Amino acid sequence: MRVSVETDKCCGAGQCVLVAPEVFDQRDEDGVVIVLDEAPPAEVHASVTEAAQLCPAAAIALS
Amino acid sequence: MTQTSAAAPAWTTRRATGCPFDPPPARSGLLGREPISRVTLWNGGTAWLVARHADQVALLRDERVSADNRRPSYPSLSAASEATRAHNRAFITMDEPEHNEQRRKFTGDFTIKRMEALRPRIQEIIDELLDAMEESGPPADLVTSFALPLPSLVICELLGVPYEDHAFFQRASAYLVDTRSTVEDALTASTELVEYLGDLVERKVSAPGDDLLSRLATGYLATGLSTREECANEARLLLVAGHETTANMIALGTCALLQHPEQLAAVRDGDPRLVAGAVEELLRYLTITHMGRRRVALADIEIGGTTIRAGDAVICAGDLANRDPEVFEDPDELRVDRQARRHLAFGSGPHQCLGQNLARVELQLAYPALLRRFPGLRLDRPLTEIPFRTDMAVYGVHELPVTW
Known part of the structure; x- marks a missing residue:
């Protein structure tokens, strides 16, 4: 995941x-987003996916 | 509001007797039957009423949808809110790119880190209010003794507004959120409030403190980046939004928990993780912003099998989105242990509530503290005699008589 x-x-x-919080600050x-880990480990993929869904401005892309 | 239709039912916020926590019965069934329908507004115009969660998220994120209340077809809440719309000229009614430029003056003051750092001070305020309530009661009105002063004290400290003026700005703010206010009363209240806040920001130019309005004064007013009028309008938005909303969530949330004793016990005895989830569930279940998110389409937009035409008024009914069975299982049940984070109580899109993480911290601390302090807390009047805020821009209770 990127x-x-x-x-x-x-x-x-x-x-x-x-x-x-492991991936975003x-x-x-x-208050603008900072990515702490551009290639996060598998154990946080579910929460990163949820973060991308919840982002009101649709500013997070996952590939 | 480009067309009128005799068939479109009137917009209403009236709830069914005995169901004060459920969306108005006039809108029941829309999610399944007519996810995009027409409603008639107070001024005779019409708007599209959008019911489904997915459609609302898509529209609220869509740059072809405007939040600018100066547009002729903007579906304003009431005559009073239309009359005061010049004072509403703040980031909440701006479109991109102006919106985000203005909003970013304040986003640094509401980061998760900053809100988390406020926890000890908010807990202290909570404990003091509960001490006073315990000393003078029972009974008590939860709104005046706890639900309103807590967020009011917190937002005053954050903004740098003297709390001793609270009788003035709470009264002014009450006129602004009451859809029944006369145009004259709303205009007077709004003008007094922006004058008061304009004076306050001007004073902070020469005598700044460590607060948001001082940063606005020194960083924007003193440097000419913002005018006095702009600063006052933004301060008005933050002050009104900062206490009306959380105050009503505290009181209405407590009222709802008192009707659901098992859920109440879970919140009272829960760890911070459960309480955080319970707050999201209460935000979902109650959706106190019951007037919906109001917008105007700037282009023809296909959504849910319907074409919304350029210039049409749109209302995204968050209370319906938050009861959408496509997103929430058994949506009409209050279940504090469910995953409710996708709720739209704070809206969606770039306008999603700036102060949401302040509200979260306040609510996460307020409910358990209140319930632990008064384990025997109960209503001092039957639920049917509680005055609910049906006609206010923010739903809740006017008062909540409790005993313990």
């Missing part, structure tokens, strides 16, 4: 950080 984000679309809702200054 994780990529469109930071322009990110609205800083923080859903991804709530669901998959937020910039302190504006």
Whole structure:
């Protein structure tokens, strides 16, 4: 699994950080998403998939 | 609102007697029968009422759908909200790219990290309010003794608004969320509130503190990046949204739990993980933003077998999405141990609630603290005599008489 984000679309809702804190964080200054692990291990794939689904701005892409 | 139809039923928020937690009976059956239907609004215009979860998520994320309430066909809530829409000119009623530019002035103040760091202070406020409630009762009105002062104190500290002015801004804010307010009363309340907040932000330019409005004052007003009017409108949005919503979730959520003793016991005795899930479930089940997310289509959009035409008004009824059996099993059941995270209580799309993680922390701390402090908590009046907020922009209870 590869994780990529469109930071322009990110609205800083923080859903991804709530669901998959191992993989996502937020910039302190504006809450925009930071990807901590672009190729996360299998054990967090389910939560990363949920984070992508929950993202209100559809800013997370998985491949 | 490009067409009118005598057949379209009127928009209503009236609930069935004895079912204060369920969506209005006028909309029951729409999910299965007519997922996209027409409703008539207070001013005689019509709007598309979107029922299904998937259709709402698609529309709310769609850039061809506008949140700009200055558009002629925008489905406003009431005459009062239409009259005050100039004051509503804040990121919540802007489209991209302006929306996200403006919203990002504030997103840094609402990150998960910042909200988590507030936990000890919020717990302290909760404990003090519960101490006072215990000393002066029973009985008590849960709204005035706990549900309203808690989020009000928290948002005041976060924004840097003096809490001693709460009688003023709570009264003004109540006019703004009441769909029955006269145009005159709503305009007066709204103008007083933006004047008050404009003055406050201006004072913070020369005497800033460690709060959000001070950062707005020094980073935007003092530098000319924002006008006084823009700052005041944004402050008004954050102040009103910051306490009306969470206050009603605390009171209505408690009321709902009191009707479901097993669910209440699970929340009272649950670990933080269960409580966090229970908060999502209460947000889903109650959907206090019962007026729906209001939009205008900017292009012809095919959705759910229907074509919404450019210029048409759209209402995404979150209360129906949150009862959609395609997403939630036995959706009419309150089950605090279910996976409810996909609920649309905070909306969806780029406008999804900015303060949602503040609300989560407040609610995760408030329910268990209240239920543990008063294990014998119960309504002091039959459920049928509780005044529910049917006509307010945010649903809930006007008061919740409790004893213990």
